[in-house]
Amino acid sequence: MTTGTVAVARARTVLAHPEKRVTLAFLVTGFAAxxxxxxxxxxxxxNYAGIDVYRYLPILASYxxxxxxxxxxxxxxxxxxxxxxxxxxxxxxxLDMRPNMALVWFAYWLMLFGLVMAGVAVATNTSSVMYTFYxxxxxxxxxxxxxxxVVVGSLLVGGHVIHMRLMWKRAHPELATPIVAYMSVVTWxxxxxxxxxxxxxxxxxxxxxxxxIIDGVDPQLARTLFWWTGHxxxxxxxxxxxxxxxxxxxxxxxxxxxxxxxxxxxxxxxxLFSTPVGFHHxxxxxxxxxxxxxxxxxxxxxxxxxxxxxxxxxAASLEIGxxxxxxxxxxxxxxxxxxxxxxxxxxxxAMISFVFGGAGGFVNAAFNLNVVVHNTTWIPGHFHLTVGTxxxxxxxxxxxxxxxxxxxxxxxxxxxxLWASWLWFTGMMVFGLGMHxxxxxxxxxxxxxxxxxxxxxxxxxxxxxxxxxxxISGVILFFAVICxxxxxxxxxxxxxxxxxxxxxxxxxxxNVRIHSEGVxxxxxxxxxxxxxxxxxxxxxxxxxxxxxxxxxVGIPGLKLW
Ligand code: HAS
Ligand code: CU
Numbered sequence: 001m002t003t004g005t006v007a008v009a010r011a012r013t014v015l016a017h018p019e020k021r022v023t024l025a026f027l028v029t030g031f032a033a034x035x036x037x038x039x040x041x042x043x044x045x046x047n048y049a050g051i052d053v054y055r056y057l058p059i060l061a062s063y064x065x066x067x068x069x070x071x072x073x074x075x076x077x078x079x080x081x082x083x084x085x086x087x088x089x090x091x092x093x094x095l096d097m098r099p100n101m102a103l104v105w106f107a108y109w110l111m112l113f114g115l116v117m118a119g120v121a122v123a124t125n126t127s128s129v130m131y132t133f134y135x136x137x138x139x140x141x142x143x144x145x146x147x148x149x150v151v152v153g154s155l156l157v158g159g160h161v162i163h164m165r166l167m168w169k170r171a172h173p174e175l176a177t178p179i180v181a182y183m184s185v186v187t188w189x190x191x192x193x194x195x196x197x198x199x200x201x202x203x204x205x206x207x208x209x210x211x212x213i214i215d216g217v218d219p220q221l222a223r224t225l226f227w228w229t230g231h232x233x234x235x236x237x238x239x240x241x242x243x244x245x246x247x248x249x250x251x252x253x254x255x256x257x258x259x260x261x262x263x264x265x266x267x268x269x270x271x272l273f274s275t276p277v278g279f280h281h282x283x284x285x286x287x288x289x290x291x292x293x294x295x296x297x298x299x300x301x302x303x304x305x306x307x308x309x310x311x312x313x314x315a316a317s318l319e320i321g322x323x324x325x326x327x328x329x330x331x332x333x334x335x336x337x338x339x340x341x342x343x344x345x346x347x348x349x350a351m352i353s354f355v356f357g358g359a360g361g362f363v364n365a366a367f368n369l370n371v372v373v374h375n376t377t378w379i380p381g382h383f384h385l386t387v388g389t390x391x392x393x394x395x396x397x398x399x400x401x402x403x404x405x406x407x408x409x410x411x412x413x414x415x416x417x418l419w420a421s422w423l424w425f426t427g428m429m430v431f432g433l434g435m436h437x438x439x440x441x442x443x444x445x446x447x448x449x450x451x452x453x454x455x456x457x458x459x460x461x462x463x464x465x466x467x468x469x470x471x472i473s474g475v476i477l478f479f480a481v482i483c484x485x486x487x488x489x490x491x492x493x494x495x496x497x498x499x500x501x502x503x504x505x506x507x508x509x510x511n512v513r514i515h516s517e518g519v520x521x522x523x524x525x526x527x528x529x530x531x532x533x534x535x536x537x538x539x540x541x542x543x544x545x546x547x548x549x550x551x552x553v554g555i556p557g558l559k560l561w
Contacts, residue, residue, distance in 0.1 A: 019092050020406045022104050026085025027399065027406075029112060030078045031488060034392070037073030038481045040066050042474035045431060048377065048438065049471025052450035061125040062561055063448040069122050071131030075237075075387055076147065077115055082395050083240045084111070084154045086402075087188065090243065091161055091181035093506055095168045099160060107156040114149025117142045128561040130446065132226060133206070135217040138557025141210040148202045151195055158188035176516040176524050179260060180247040180508065186267040187239040189530050193275050193537060194236055197228025209557065216554020220287045224548060227278035228541060235274045235303075237387050239267065241394035244347060245314045248398075251507040252344045253337055255321030258313040260514060264523040266306040266313075271526075271533050273303035276540030283370045292544050293367065299540065300365040307358055314351065317509075342417030346397030349425035350390050356432060357385030377470075378439025381432045389428040393421065396484055401504045403491050408498045412490025420483035427476035434470030438463045 043053045043066055052063075060066045084107075092099050120142060121127040127139030165177060165185045177185065201222055208214045246263050250256055257263065279288055279296035322333025338344045360382040363369045373379065400417050404410060411417060441463040443449065449460065460467070516524055 023085040023089040030081030033073040034078040040070040042478045045474025047450045065128040087184040091184040107153040111153030114146040118146030136555045136558045176514045183243045194232040197225040201225035218552040221548040227281045231278045232274035250317040251509040253321035255317045269306040343400035346421035350393035354390035376439035377435040381435030409494040423480035431473035434466045437466035
């Protein structure tokens with residue numbers, strides 16, 4: 001094909017699929033945030049090896065400013081932007097519907113505006129409150145309003161995707177929602193139930209407080225509202241990765257979806273059990289009756305079940321692929337998987353990391369074991385295997401086919417992409433080892449450990465080995481970041497254009513339409529399940545929050561930096 005015909009073909013696909021551009025905008029913004037956030041990561045790891053790089057870095061005022069930027073950009077901004085793009089694009093394509101572009105672009109600009117506001121607030125060291133922004137630490141109002149706008153923008157897109165699915169159902173009442181759209185829509189419903197706590201916290205407490213309209217905020221109430229959102233948000237990060245693990249990766253591996261019904265059931269279980277569990281972040285908080293903490297602890301075990309289901313079904317779907325490629329024996333199918341394909345390898349490695357991240361989660365969730373690990377480096381160890389690898393590495397793996405698909409540019413280098421994926425996986429596993437281990441030796445999280453006061457010097461000397469391991473992981477991860485972003489930008493700025501035939505297509509695992517009957521029909525009534533989810537939240541949070549609302553003790557803001 002000549003350059004001219006390629007350009008014409010390209011213009012045609014852009015016209016036919018205007019959602020490609022906006023998806024790319026969401027992805028690139030999210031990954032740009034990750035680039036900045038992830039480059040700060042090695043500094044955190046080196047801190048835990050006793051090396052204080054902050055001393056030599058004039059652009060960051062403190063360890064805590066660096067940690068805030070790291071957590072906000074990676075865990076809040078990267079995830080929300082990338083997810084919004086991903087689970088807008090996939091269901092729109094699967095349902096073959098055009099999103100309302102004006103609305104979606106408006107949401108994008110609103111989110112970008114919010115990101116700039118919050119980013120400026122943190123960058124100017126007015127809001128070193130970390131990504132949990134617990135009062136009485138008080139940030140700048142721009143920080144709270146900015147983050148709220150990011151959430152509002154994502155809700156606009158989520159509401160629109162839900163609306164698209166309803167329109168599709170109206171046009172096809174006899175069919176069940178196709179599987180990827182189903183998973184995406186349930187994830188958006190989950191996000192709506194999830195954000196209620198945070199929105200109340202922001203709108204009624206933190207924003208008026210930071211603007212000086214109210215004098216104080218009750219830290220306990222604010223923490224409780226925060227964790228209403230703060231736990232299920234982790235499934236908002238995880239489920240888009242599951243969309244890929246269930247709906248796309250098996251195809252990339254030559255396998256198939258094990259069970260359509262089980263997949264839908266797993267997602268509904270997340271919708272039901274993700275939110276009424278937030279007290280597992282507050283086991284050590286006073287003011288919450290132990291009985292309610294126990295209820296949340298048990299509910300947490302329930303929300304582990306759909307992930308356990310996923311481990312078996314996704315592994316089985318890959319096993320089919322490995323056996324079709326000639327794998328024999330119990331484990332012989334594993335080396336036969338397409339490990340040479342960077343997109344597959346990244347996501348398979350992400351799955352493996354999640355086995356360890358998930359197992360640690362059950363330790364955290366156990367009422368009594370939590371006391372050992374809470375507020376130690378064990379916790380960042382846990383969440384770098386979950387959101388930092390299961391989610392982030394999966395999203396990286398997705399970009400290896402999605403960015404060429406959206407832009408018609410060839411992947412910069414599959415080989416370098418493989419390096420990036422393995423380095424990320426190795427770095428995070430090593431980091432996980434070092435941090436979990438240090439946590440068991442009671443090293444606190446979020447501590448500027450490389451700059452201890454004189455009377456505390458040597459207090460963590462028994463953690464020297466895991467501390468060194470943690471430091472090494474930071475160096476590995478630095479190289480992973482360089483490799484990954486070379487691939488991403490190399491792809492985006494490539495001069496070569498792919499022909500239509502060369503451009504990767506969405507690897508749908510199941511391209512058939514299923515009739516809405518029997519159990520499938522029951523599972524497809526998502527709004528019915530939503531009502532049950534809301535009732536469970538009201539039961540789990542109602543009495544405690546009611547009590548807290550009536551007994552508020554407002555505390556003025558503190559700035560410790
Ligand atoms: Fe967690 C704290 C409990 C999952 C993220 N978690 C955190 C924090 C974050 C976080 C960010 O109960 C810190 C918040 C803060 O700053 O304070 N977590 C759990 C439990 C699960 C869990 C029970 N967490 C996640 C996920 C996250 C995440 C997912 C992000 C994406 N977590 C806790 C608790 C705390 C906590 C307490 C508070 C601790 C404290 O004291 O502060 C479960 O959902 C985990 C279930 C997972 C599994 C694993 C299934 C494995 C799969 C892989 C399959 C592998 C295959 C391999 C197929 C059961 C699905 C195939 C083979 C090949 C060869 C390719
Ligand atoms: Cu949690």
